[in-house]
Amino acid sequence: MERHLKKIIKDLLKEAGLDPDSSNFIHDPAYAPFKHTYMLVTDLGYTTVDYYIWKKWLSQEQRNKHKRSIFDMGVTEKPQILTHSMLYKEIANEELADDEVVRQKIVGEKSSIKSKLKEALDFNMDRFGPEQDYEKLKLLNLLYWYEKSPKNPEKVNILSVLSVPSMVNQDQRLEGRETPYGRILTELKFEVRKEVDDSFAIEVAANTSNIIKSWDYGHSNVIHLVNRDISTLDIRSELENILKHLREVIDMVSVNESTTEYESNLMDAFYLKVHQLDKTTRLEDMRKAILHICHSSHTQKLLIGNGTKPLPYEDGLIEDLKGYAEVNLERITQLAFGRKEITKSELIFIKRKLERVETLLTIFNKQRPSVYSHSLTMTFLIASLQEIILSEYSDEGDSETSYVYKYYKSKQTVRTLSSALKNFDVERNVEDEIYEVLWVTKIERRIYALKGRLDLYLLSVQIGEQINQIIKIITRVPHLASMYALHNYFTDQLMLTEKKTIGQYQNEFTTAVKEKTNFDCVIRTRRIFSLFDDEDVCKGFTCLMICAINGLLDLTKWNRDGELYRTVIYDHLIEIEINRQQRHFILHKSRKFANGNEIKELQNNGLSKMVTNKL
Numbered sequence: 288m289e290r291h292l293k294k295i296i297k298d299l300l301k302e303a304g305l306d307p308d309s310s311n312f313i314h315d316p317a318y319a320p321f322k323h324t325y326m327l328v329t330d331l332g333y334t335t336v337d338y339y340i341w342k343k344w345l346s347q348e349q350r351n352k353h354k355r356s357i358f359d360m361g362v363t364e365k366p367q368i369l370t371h372s373m374l375y376k377e378i379a380n381e382e383l384a385d386d387e388v389v390r391q392k393i394v395g396e397k398s399s400i401k402s403k404l405k406e407a408l409d410f411n412m413d414r415f416g417p418e419q420d421y422e423k424l425k426l427l428n429l430l431y432w433y434e435k436s437p438k439n440p441e442k443v444n445i446l447s448v449l450s451v452p453s454m455v456n457q458d459q460r461l462e463g464r465e466t467p468y469g470r471i472l473t474e475l476k477f478e479v480r481k482e483v484d485d486s487f488a489i490e491v492a493a494n495t496s497n498i499i500k501s502w503d504y505g506h507s508n509v510i511h512l513v514n515r516d517i518s519t520l521d522i523r524s525e526l527e528n529i530l531k532h533l534r535e536v537i538d539m540v541s542v543n544e545s546t547t548e549y550e551s552n553l554m555d556a557f558y559l560k561v562h563q564l565d566k567t568t569r570l571e572d573m574r575k576a577i578l579h580i581c582h583s584s585h586t587q588k589l590l591i592g593n594g595t596k597p598l599p600y601e602d603g604l605i606e607d608l609k610g611y612a613e614v615n616l617e618r619i620t621q622l623a624f625g626r627k628e629i630t631k632s633e634l635i636f637i638k639r640k641l642e643r644v645e646t647l648l649t650i651f652n653k654q655r656p657s658v659y660s661h662s663l664t665m666t667f668l669i670a671s672l673q674e675i676i677l678s679e680y681s682d683e684g685d686s687e688t689s690y691v692y693k694y695y696k697s698k699q700t701v702r703t704l705s706s707a708l709k710n711f712d713v714e715r716n717v718e719d720e721i722y723e724v725l726w727v728t729k730i731e732r733r734i735y736a737l738k739g740r741l742d743l744y745l746l747s748v749q750i751g752e753q754i755n756q757i758i759k760i761i762t763r764v765p766h767l768a769s770m771y772a773l774h775n776y777f778t779d780q781l782m783l784t785e786k787k788t789i790g791q792y793q794n795e796f797t798t799a800v801k802e803k804t805n806f807d808c809v810i811r812t813r814r815i816f817s818l819f820d821d822e823d824v825c826k827g828f829t830c831l832m833i834c835a836i837n838g839l840l841d842l843t844k845w846n847r848d849g850e851l852y853r854t855v856i857y858d859h860l861i862e863i864e865i866n867r868q869q870r871h872f873i874l875h876k877s878r879k880f881a882n883g884n885e886i887k888e889l890q891n892n893g894l895s896k897m898v899t900n901k902l
Contacts (some may be wrong), residue, residue, distance in 0.1 A: 289343070290505050292328070296336060310349050313340070322477070323463065323470040332489060334462075342485075358428035361481035365421045374424045382437060387757050392435050393427050407450035409763065410560055415553045418694045422482065422553045426859065429478055433471070443471060444695075449564050452571045452696035453617040454718050456564070466717045468695070476561050482554035491559050491767060495566040498761060499772050502754050505778065513735070517788070519594065526746040533753040534561055536777065542758055549765045563762040563770075565737040570755050576690070576721050580728040581748050583687040585677060586741075589732065594739035598666070605663045612641050623672035637672060644671045646711050647726060654727045670733035674726070678705040692721045704729075789816050796829055803833045804840065807871035818857055831856045836872060838898045839865060851875065 297307040303320075305312040312318055321336040328334055331342065341350065347363060354362045358374055366373070375390045382389070394401045404410045412423055431447040448456060448468050458469030480488050509529070512522060550556035580586065600622060605611050612619060620629045620637045648663055648671075681688045689703045707722035735744035757777050764770040793816070797808045818828040835854040852863050862875040 292326075292339070293344075299336070310345060310353050313337075313353060314355065323458070323473040325458075325473075333349050333486060335473065335477045337474075338480060342482060350894055358425050359479045360425060360429060362425075369421055369424075371420070371424065374428055378428070378431065378436075393431055400427055400434060403446040404430075407446050408560060408564075410557065410765070412553070414549050415556075416481060417614075419553045425482065426479075426553065426557060429475075433475065441471060441562055443468070445471065445475060448472070448695050449561070451695040452564065452568050454569045454572050454720060455694045455697075455821070457568045459717060464720075472561075472565065474638055476558070476565065477898050478552060479558045479561060483552075483558045487555055487767075488558065491562050494767060495562055495762065495770050497568055498758065498771075501774070501778055502758055506747075506751050506754050509747045512788070519740065519743065521747065521788050522740075522743055522791055526743060526750065528789060530746060530750050530753065533750065533757070536755065537756055537760070540773070547764060547766070547792070548769055550767065555767075559767055559770075560765060564821075567758060567762050570758060572692075572721055573724055574752065576724040577728050577748060577751070579690060579727060580687065580732060580744060585687055586732060586745070589736040589741055590745075593736065593741045596739065598737060600665055602665050602668070605665060606647060608641060608663060608668070612638065619668065619672070622669050623676060625673075640672060640675050643675060643708055644668055646708070647671045647730060650711065650723045651727050651730060654723055655731075666734055667730070670730050670737060672760050674729040675705075675708070677729075677857065678703070678708070690722070690725055692718050696797060716816065743878060792816060794819050799829050800836065804836050804872075805870070806836065806840075806865075807869075809871055809873045811873060811875055812861075815859075818859060828856060831862075835861075839863065839872075 299321075300307040300312060300318075303317045305315055305317055318337075319338075324336045325333055326336055326339060328339060331339065334342075341361060345353075351364045354364070356362075356377060357364055357366060371394070372386070372390075375386045375393065378384070379386045379389045390763075391399060393399055396402060401412055404412060415423065430445065433443060436442060453464045456468045456472055457466060458473045459466050460469065499526070509526070512525060515522060542889050550559060582702070600618075616634060616638060617629070620634050621627055623637055624633060644663070644667075648667065651667075668711050678688050691699050691701050693699055700717075702722070702841065704722065704725055707719070708726060711719065711723070732741065732744065735741045761770055761774045761777065764773055793810060797810070800806070800808045835856065839852050839854070850864070852865065854861050854863060864873040864875055866872065
């Protein structure tokens with residue numbers, strides 16, 4: 288395999304006019320594209336050709352020999368006497384500039400690379416001691432090349448790009464899309480990786496991906512809840528409780544830069560930071576696009592009378608849209624326009640737009656793969672056509688029907704949603720995805736309006752906002768283990784069950800407790816529900832809690848009402864208040880037992896009060 292890869296790369300280098308048998312080629316301008324050309328390697332994952340050559344072909348001796356600077360990434364020839372002025376002087380000599388001018392650009396108080404790292408990316412180099420000065424200078428040298436060097440033909444304010452999260456920052460060439468900043472950020476990531484152990488880099492990639500996937504799955508479960516065939520009142524209550532609880536949990540967390548632990552190695556910490564930003568680039572773009580639709584006046588109009596009217600048709604699968612439309616075009620047009628009286632021009636309009644429905648179905652299944660099937664239904668057909676009508680028949684100046692996609696240095700051009708839909712089959716650039724999200728949100732909104740569940744859908748959108756906020760909090764932590772501990776804490780809070788709502792579980796639990804203790808139960812800790820048995824609430828935890836309550840009632844006959852007692856069930860310490868006069872008890876807190884390392888990691892994020900290692 289290695290020999291095969293080596294031959295392929297040698298052929299690529301020769302095609303670029305480079306001599307693969309001389310390691311001098313790494314400084315040839317023709318070699319530059321290989322710094323962001325992807326390849327898949329079994330033990331390295333997705334990597335660049337340059338990183339593969341650096342890792343697999345060049346010895347450390349060769350890396351040091353062919354360096355441009357002692358401050359290059361991957362170079363290990365640290366001078367015995369190292370000063371910051373050595374870096375400033377080296378750059379000044381190369382650029383025929385003044386040492387002090389260079390120093391101000393790198394570490395000055397205003398608009399320097401060091402100050403922008405702290406202010407724009409929340410990355411404080413002063414948190415690392417003087418024993419890592421060599422690593423600091425290497426990183427500053429690399430960032431200077433991207434941001435300030437007049438010799439860099441692709442010079443860009445890379446820290447400003449990173450500080451404005453957007454999907455245009457993400458390298459999407461593997462999906463067939465070119466992005467304005469994807470290539471250069473790929474190059475930056477793999478340059479920094481030259482200073483990082485591969486095992487750490489692979490763990491960072493795996494953990495950050497797992498975090499995003501886990502929360503995507505959590506939100507898809509919220510959507511499943513909206514679609515459950517149970518009382519809409521129960522669903523609303525459940526969604527409101529989830530939303531309230533997530534807001535409360537977010538308020539408990541404080542990620543304070545001055546106290547948060549960093550990775551001990553500066554390069555590890557910066558690599559983690561870049562990877563976190565790369566994995567979360569889509570969040571802000573998605574949030575703005577979804578809210579553009581959900582906060583519009585049209586959404587508010589659709590809420591009027593929500594849930595009061597049955598579907599005016601029988602929903603079902605449509606196997607052949609063209610054939611179905613030939614027979615039912617008039618009925619489809621009536622449903623799309625919401626009236627029996629239709630004109631010939633409206634019939635022609637709908638017939639012409641049917642092919643757009645199939646385009647929208649493809650986009651819908653791409654954007655919502657875990658929530659919706661790949662089949663066309665009558666509801667999807669009508670929802671799509673009604674949104675197409677809204678986009679093309681709305682008054683001029685209607686704020687929903689156009690959108691400005693903003694990112695760092697974007698042209699901020701106003702584009703209508705109808706023009707974006709026309710070009711979905713033609714254009715394949717990164718901006719298309721934002722308009723895909725806008726259209727998917729429009730159709731999603733309309734589907735739930737037709738089903739009478741728009742209010743529930745909008746609650747799920749609010750929960751999605753809280754989930755995005757949680758992801759941002761988690762991925763701001765500059766320490767891998769602490770980041771994952773915080774993620775695990777948060778995922779414990781989004782408690783959704785497949786078969787029943789938490790409210791249903793609560794009713795069964797309190798009823799069972801009342802029957803066995805003759806006391807009412809008030810639950811003030813949502814975390815308690817994670818301990819219930821999914822199959823049968825009255826088993827497991829409930830039985831143990833009833834035993835604990837009865838035991839406390841026997842032991843506390845003469846104690847005053849309002850006192851707190853503690854009991855341990857499974858791995859949780861639970862605080863209970865008994866009130867004999869009112870004949871109820873209150874479950875106040877549930878804290879999970881944790882080991883010292885877990886508590887330390889949660890302490891970094893202000894969450895030590897949520898776990899305990901002692902009674």
